Amino acid sequence: MTTENPGSVRAVLATVPGIPCEGEAPVFAEPWQAQAFAMALSLQQRGVFTWNEWAEELGLQIKSAVAEGDPDDGTTYYRHWLATLERLISRKGIASSETLQRYYQAWDHAADRTPHGQTIELTPADFG
Incomplete structure (x- = not known):
């Protein structure tokens, strides 16, 4: 375990295995990956879950995906990250799976x- 601030990016990198990195910094292929990473970091800092809890859930998600045929070659890592985030948010009562x-x-x-190329904005009509 690291002696860093438990909510720091360095602490995440030390606790959660498999984060694609370049040097000591996480790298993201697409903006949504960085956003998912930031959401998880923010929720952990607010005490919604611990990094050990996150790592355990992420590991279970990856094992399940591999059992279903995921290539486990790194290209789907943040899809597993997002699925883990959604599962924990639902389990912790922050948002239901239906929401x-x-x-x-x-x-x-x-x-x-x-x-294409324009910013996507959510409107009430999108919920119809």
């Missing part, structure tokens, strides 16, 4: 109606 699904569908609708 998460409702927002997923709304974002999907918003993305479909947004021209």
